[in-house]
Structure formats: C-alpha cells, structure tokens
Amino acid sequence: MSVKSLLLKGITALVGLVAVLFVAATPQHGVHVEKESWSFQGFFGKFDRPQLARGFQVYKEVCSACHSMDLLSYRNLQEIGFSEDAVKEIAASVTVMDGPNDDGDMFERPGKPSDPFKAPFANEQAARASNNGALPPDLSLIARSRAGAGFGAHEGADYIHGILTGYKEPPAGFHLNDGMNYNEGFVGHQIAMPNPLSEGAVSYADGTEASVEQMSQDIAVFLTWTGEPNYESRIRTGLKAMLFLVAFTLIAYAAKRKIWASIH
Structure with missing residues (x-):
C-alpha cells in the first residue's frame, strides 16, 4: 500500500472522528435539559427496583395508550422484581390475537408471560390516524437512542425527564404551529405529543406521591432499563x-x- 493511500485513509478517519465529536458536542439548538442524579450512575450504580416498578406502572397506565414496547415481553418484568404470579396476572389483563387455529381462523386469547407487550394500535396507519398524522415512537430503545454518542445511559434518562417536565406556555412572540405543544426539552420547542402527565395521574401501589416530577423520573428510569436490561451486569463485568x-x-x-x- 502506497504512502499516499495510507495518508488519504488517515485523513478520512480523522475527518470522520472530528465530525462525530462535533455532533456530540453541538448544543441541541437551545434545548434546556436538567442533569439529574440517577441511582444507576457510576461504577457501583444500580437500578432502584421500587422505582422501576413505579415506572412500569406509569408506562402501563399512561404511555401504553399511544406508545408500543415491541422489544419487551411480560416475563421480562420478573427481572425488576415482579413475581411470576404477578407477571401472569399482568399479561392476562390484555387480549392478544393468535392463530390460526385448526380451522384456519385467527382468534383472541388472554396474554401470556411469553407475549411481547401489547401494542396500542394494529399498525402504523392506525397509529397515525389516531394521532393527527404523527407516529408515536416505540419506547423500547428510546432512552438508549438518546444517550448522546454513547457517553452515558443517564443522558437518555435526562432527555426523557426533560421532555416530560418541559411543557410550558410559549414565550411571547413564539410562533406555535397548529396541533403542536411548546416544550423546552424538545428540539425546536414544538412537539406533537400533548402533555401526558398531570399531578396524581396514577395512584402508586407503594403509596409514593405521584407528582409530575416523580412520575417523570420513574418512567425515565424504567425506559433506561428497557433499553439496556443488562446494564448492571455490564457495569459489574x-x-x-x-x-x-x-x-x-x-x-x-x-x-x-x-x-x-x-x-x-
């Protein structure tokens, strides 16, 4: 291989590295996201199991009305402290389509622990039709996808928390498009999703006060876990x-x- 070829490859690799670092370091167009302190941060960090259970409750009672969780099965809930019987009960609370049976027909049955989380819509078109043309993203990897060039799982949690607590009245002079909502934590500050959380939106099974701040932290931690359920074992390794x-x-x-x- 010639010196010229090696030099060209080196320059190409350097330009690529600089581009990645530039994107990672570029401010998100004025997006305001508070840096939170999370239990899973650091070498000795770990997920708070009661908080994960509360986060699942927020997802189940609020988020699941619009957002799917395709990469998670009900049996995975045992990994965050739910008993086998509790998982069976949670799975059985939904009806899923199965089949075909011996007659070639599809049929409905109660969910089983091995089933993936039931999606709120039958297909993408139905999801868009119910949300004014916007497609609610699947939440399985939402925290991991927002983790910012791999610099830490906490960035995904910060992003989710920032979105859920970022709904405000638009400042004077700000042009808000029809059907959009002002959000300090979203790029461009316009988001199609209405504010999903309100004080007391859920009644926590453990008696924790369901403030917007508490619910946003709980669902942020739960979605961080769903995006990387082996996070704790990876840190220990x-x-x-x-x-x-x-x-x-x-x-x-x-x-x-x-x-x-x-x-x-």
Whole structure:
C-alpha cells in the first residue's frame, strides 16, 4: 500500500472522528435539559427496583395508550422484581390475537408471560390516524437512542425527564404551529405529543406521591432499563475487568523487579 493511500485513509478517519465529536458536542439548538442524579450512575450504580416498578406502572397506565414496547415481553418484568404470579396476572389483563387455529381462523386469547407487550394500535396507519398524522415512537430503545454518542445511559434518562417536565406556555412572540405543544426539552420547542402527565395521574401501589416530577423520573428510569436490561451486569463485568488488570499489572511489575534485580 502506497504512502499516499495510507495518508488519504488517515485523513478520512480523522475527518470522520472530528465530525462525530462535533455532533456530540453541538448544543441541541437551545434545548434546556436538567442533569439529574440517577441511582444507576457510576461504577457501583444500580437500578432502584421500587422505582422501576413505579415506572412500569406509569408506562402501563399512561404511555401504553399511544406508545408500543415491541422489544419487551411480560416475563421480562420478573427481572425488576415482579413475581411470576404477578407477571401472569399482568399479561392476562390484555387480549392478544393468535392463530390460526385448526380451522384456519385467527382468534383472541388472554396474554401470556411469553407475549411481547401489547401494542396500542394494529399498525402504523392506525397509529397515525389516531394521532393527527404523527407516529408515536416505540419506547423500547428510546432512552438508549438518546444517550448522546454513547457517553452515558443517564443522558437518555435526562432527555426523557426533560421532555416530560418541559411543557410550558410559549414565550411571547413564539410562533406555535397548529396541533403542536411548546416544550423546552424538545428540539425546536414544538412537539406533537400533548402533555401526558398531570399531578396524581396514577395512584402508586407503594403509596409514593405521584407528582409530575416523580412520575417523570420513574418512567425515565424504567425506559433506561428497557433499553439496556443488562446494564448492571455490564457495569459489574467492567469493574471486575479493571480490578483484574490492576492486579495483573502489579504482579507483572513485581515479577519484573525480581527477574531483573540481579542485573545492573
């Protein structure tokens, strides 16, 4: 391979890296998103199980009316503390289409733990027709997709929390298009989704006060988990790897000192 070819490839790679870093560092056009403190941050972070349960309740009672969760099955709820019987009850509370049966017909049945979360609409066209042409995104990976060039799962949670607490009255002189809502946390500050949360929108099973702030934090944590359910195990694996490398380095250094001690 010629020097010219190597130089060209090097320049191309450098330009690509600079472009990625520029996009990651570019402010989101005036978007205001508060940086929150989350229990899962840091090497020793972990998801708060009661908060995950509350977040699921917010999704089930509020968000699931418009947003699907295609990549999650009801049985996955056992990973955040729901018992097997509770999962069966949650799954059985919905009716799903199955089949064909022996006669070649489709039929309805109660949901099972192995079923994916039931989608609120039969298809994309039905979803758009019920939302003035806007397509509510699937929430399975919404937090992960907003995690900002991979710099941390907390950024996805910050984004969701910022959206849900960002509904305000538009400032004077701001042109709000028909059918849109003003939101400080959304790019362009215009979002089709009406404010989904209000004080006391749910009655938490554990008695926690259902303020907008509390609900937005709970659903943000739940959606962070759905986007990366192996997050905790990945963090623990990384910590173990770092400890191994530190121990290996110390052993290698001690061996080097011993081997070369008599050589001057």
